[in-house]
Amino acid sequence: MSAKGPILIVGLGNRYRGDDAVGIIVAERIRAEFPDDITVLSEIPDGAVLIEAWDGASLCCVTDCAVSGKPAGTIHRFNALERKLPEKLFSHFSTHTFNLSQAVELGKILGKLPEQLKVFGIEGSNFKAGVEPGEEILGAAEAVIAEIKKAIEAERNAG
């Protein structure tokens, strides 16, 4: 059976800044494995675009690099509809607009949210320009990819 609404997978971050690329890596792997029927976004300019993009989706999974001081590769998981995202865990898109946490809060106020909003934060430590993400980050990315694929299948099979 088809999903009730579109499924949206979002990867946030900067592909050129070490561990900050992890969200984009996750999104692009999902895009490669589900090329035709899943919407994948990995070039998000600001939180306002997110709100418009996930509005009405039956499932939205967002992955971004996180910084909380925990060991690199630690995975933070949130059901963002039930639990407020820690504002300082994820980086800002830009200093001109609001971040992921604020996008969720604004989406709640405006009633523009997906039916499910799963957020994955993969703890990073090296954000130097031009370096590859660390091994622990890539390992965590694989785990998150597997979880997202499972969520997609579950949503597709849902009545």
Place this chain on the structure above:
Amino acid sequence: MKNRIIKVDYLARVEGEGGLTVKIKNDRVSEVQFNIFEPPRFFEAFLRGRNFTEAPDITARICGICPVAYQMSSTHAMEMICGAKVGGALRELRRLLYCGEWIESHVLHIYLLHAPDFLGYEDAIQMAKDYPDVVEQGLKLKKLGNDIMIKLGGREIHPINVRVGGFYKVPRKEELTPFLERLKWALDASIATVKWTAGLAFPEYERDYEFVSLRHPNEYPLCEGRVVSNKGIDIELADYLNTFEEEHVEHSTSLHAFVKGRGDYLAGPLARYNNNFDKLPEVAKQAARDVGLGEVCRNPFKSIIVRGVETIFACQEAIRIIEAYEQPDKPYVECVPKEGIGHGCSEAPRGLLYHRYKIDDKGLIKEARIIPPTSQNQKAIEADLHDYVSQNLHLTKEKLTWQCEQVVRNYDPCISCSCHFLDLKIERE
């Protein structure tokens, strides 16, 4: 207390780092320093040695909010060197792309960054609880601007479809006509925006600014024209550096621009509006008249209304361009490099953006000079702060802090981006 030092060490969440210091002696403001700690503009250095064709892609990375401005200033400068003229439908497509950027940038600022100040909210999120329809309208307008940029530029951040000479690919007519319905809605929404912003409470404040902008004989300026001011400047782009200068000040890593022999000046929507009111389309002029905004406005707090008027212009201009559009045979004009110097000025949403390049006969960049509007407005911002604080020393610390932030946000600079970027300390002597 006659003597005070108001010191802000670190402005949180600004593009670059900044602080504010206000020294008060004998109940008079003796000094204001708007300290910006942003990193040096290495762009001017690492452009050297690159091919002239790379300038629009490299300079677009200077800003994620107004990349089109950098692309237009750089392409025009390079085309000047090559002796190439981009006209007709390609010129119109450039204006259309710019309209998209103006819409998304102006609306972002009006609704999400500036309006909360006037209504007493910490940020747009708090404002949305009481004004959900207003914020939603703003987001819808912003999306339209973004979508125009995606259609013409390939993506909204650092567009990839712009090249020296034009574009890599141009749209078919039928790809643009679907925007007309949304733009007609946006035109009405922009008129409503002007009415709504005009109802906000504005401090009574004016200064005798020198307003600097482009001026074109036939249109409201975006990419072309002469550089003019309300105090007599009327120059070709090649004379820009003979008229304006940048200096480094000890308390800031952001260079301060000034008119040689004079002082600070203001670039941006207020300058464009004041210098070019006659070139606005009638629908924009009428919207301004309807809310009592004269042909000249010197209150920087009312720049929020002017941005709304310019959003009307951008919507109307986009409609005009799309309705008249015929797909050109070729997406670009050939540009053959030769040794020379070129200048480009375009009107970024927040003001005049000047580029100057020198290239060799192989097309390699030998020199690059980029003067963004934020840099040009630094002295005006400091002057406003000095003036405004002088008139409002009686305010509480909290109120004064808020209004100092608002003074800076009037300029929609790339240094002021969230509600609590100022941490104002008051030290009483």
